[in-house]
Amino acid sequence: MAGAAHHPSPNNMFISLLFLAAITCSSFSPSNAQSCASYTFSSNQLYASCASLPQLGATLHYNYTADTNTVAVAFRAPQSKAGWVAWGLNPNGTGMVGSQAVVAFQHSNGSLVAYPTLLDSYVPSMAPAAPKNLGLPVSDVAAEHVNGKEMVVYATVALPGKGSKFNHVWQQGTSVVNDVPAAHPTTGDNILSTGTIDFSD
Numbered sequence: 475m476a477g478a479a480h481h482p483s484p485n486n487m488f489i490s491l492l493f494l495a496a497i498t499c500s501s502f503s504p505s506n507a508q509s510c511a512s513y514t515f516s517s518n519q520l521y522a523s524c525a526s527l528p529q530l531g532a533t534l535h536y537n538y539t540a541d542t543n544t545v546a547v548a549f550r551a552p553q554s555k556a557g558w559v560a561w562g563l564n565p566n567g568t569g570m571v572g573s574q575a576v577v578a579f580q581h582s583n584g585s586l587v588a589y590p591t592l593l594d595s596y597v598p599s600m601a602p603a604a605p606k607n608l609g610l611p612v613s614d615v616a617a618e619h620v621n622g623k624e625m626v627v628y629a630t631v632a633l634p635g636k637g638s639k640f641n642h643v644w645q646q647g648t649s650v651v652n653d654v655p656a657a658h659p660t661t662g663d664n665i666l667s668t669g670t671i672d673f674s675d
């Protein structure tokens with residue numbers, strides 16, 4: 475389950491309070507009533523754990539292997555074929571900037587594409603990151619669009635070996651322009667979709 479960030483600065487504290495308020499309100503909404511554990515994947519992939527994330531109707535499903543410091547994830551969120559979804563880890567900070575994400579969207583050639591990207595500012599390029607620039611090596615990146623209603627992005631991430639608890643971020647946007655995911659809304663749930671995840675839970 476996601477929670478508030480560690481070591482909050484005054485700004486982050488404000489966001490964290492909003493975040494907690496959002497959790498409290500959304501726990502009564504129908505979207506949160508459905509447990510992530512009831513979700514089944516198209517190829518019946520199984521994950522040992524999952525979290526119903528408190529914003530954007532998203533869920534994260536994961537298999538954590540402590541021995542090898544790796545986590546295999548499937549991130550899913552409601553999305554049409556015109557939009558994009560992304561999930562990332564921020565290994566050295568909180569929030570969007572500094573996160574390394576995987577993003578999925580439908581390319582203009584008709585293929586669903588997915589790749590790792592670096593969220594190095596509030597206006598990141600969203601371009602594919604070169605493997606040498608990935609602080610957290612990523613493999614097995616794939617995506618699918620399900621029933622015209624949701625997108626799933628899969629990845630296996632090599633973790634830095636400092637435990638199982640991380641700050642993470644997740645996001646969705648409704649448009650892709652020239653095969654680049656366009657900016658997400660900068661209000662509401664789209665700026666609250668950040669928290670902590672303990673992969674050993």
Ligand SMILES: *[C@@H]1O[C@H](CO)[C@@H](O)[C@H](O)[C@H]1NC(C)=O
Pocket residue numbers: 519520521522537546
């Ligand atoms: C997750 O781990 C379980 C148990 O080891 C395994 O059966 C399953 O295939 C794994 N799932 C993925 C997607 O790797």
Ligand SMILES: *[C@@H]1O[C@H](CO)[C@@H](O)[C@H](O)[C@H]1NC(C)=O
Pocket residue numbers: 581583584585587
């Ligand atoms: C569409 O473009 C993507 C990204 O360049 C590429 O990976 C994919 O193979 C292309 N698909 C087709 C059907 O050409």
Ligand SMILES: *[C@@H]1O[C@H](CO)[C@@H](O)[C@H](O)[C@H]1NC(C)=O
Pocket residue numbers: 565566574608609610
């Ligand atoms: C996080 O910090 C460590 C230690 O300073 C550094 O080696 C690593 O490259 C950083 N990771 C990322 C993804 O920036």
